[in-house]
Amino acid sequence: MKIVRKTKSVEILIDVFKNSHNAFSVVNLIDRFKDEMNKTTIYRILEKLEQDGVIHSFLGIDGLKWYAKCQDCSSHHHIDTHPHFQCQSCGKLDCLQTEITIPSIQNRQIDFAQILLVGKCEKCLS
Ligand SMILES: [Zn+2]
Ligand SMILES: [Zn+2]
Ligand SMILES: [Zn+2]
Known part of the structure; x- marks a missing residue:
């Protein structure tokens, strides 16, 4: 298994x-660390x-690429x-701790699934 070289930027x-289930968009990360890298x-x-x-990526409703911890x-x-x-x-995006059963489909091989649920988060509901 290849290990990411631990430079300061990687760290x-x-x-x-x-320690976060939240996802972060690439745009957000670029803006947040523009002074460091x-x-x-x-x-x-x-x-x-x-x-x-270490992390996985998926697309948000805005078509932006987001990353979250695996x-x-x-x-x-x-x-x-x-x-x-x-x-x-508010645009917040996170990983749900819910399992979704991916159906098996005849004559198809499923390599990955992207399921995006859209609505209102707990903060915006209250
Ligand atoms: Zn993963
Ligand atoms: Zn919200
Ligand atoms: Zn996730």
């Missing part, structure tokens, strides 16, 4: 995802972390079949 980005570095690190099974994934084998939830009011 900063891993820290963002650690450039865009290309962020793209490169995120891509590498995804390859190594639970039990390994290098080149992602097993993230949980749905994601995005709030229409």
Whole structure:
């Protein structure tokens, strides 16, 4: 298993995802760390972390790419079949701790699934 080389930039980005079920968009991360690292570095690190099974990516309602921490994934084998939830009011996106059964379909091989549930988060509901 390949391990991501722990540069300072890598550590900063891993820290963002650690202990959080929240997802972060690439745009958000670029803006947040614009003083510490450039865009290309962020793209490169995120891509590498995804390859190594540390984070997974998916698209939000706005078509932006979002990343969140993986639970039990390994290098080149992602097993993230949980749905994601995005709030229409505040835009927050997170991983749901719910299992969704992916149906098996005849003559098709399913490699991954992207399920995005859209609505209002707990904060916007109250
Ligand atoms: Zn994963
Ligand atoms: Zn909300
Ligand atoms: Zn997720």
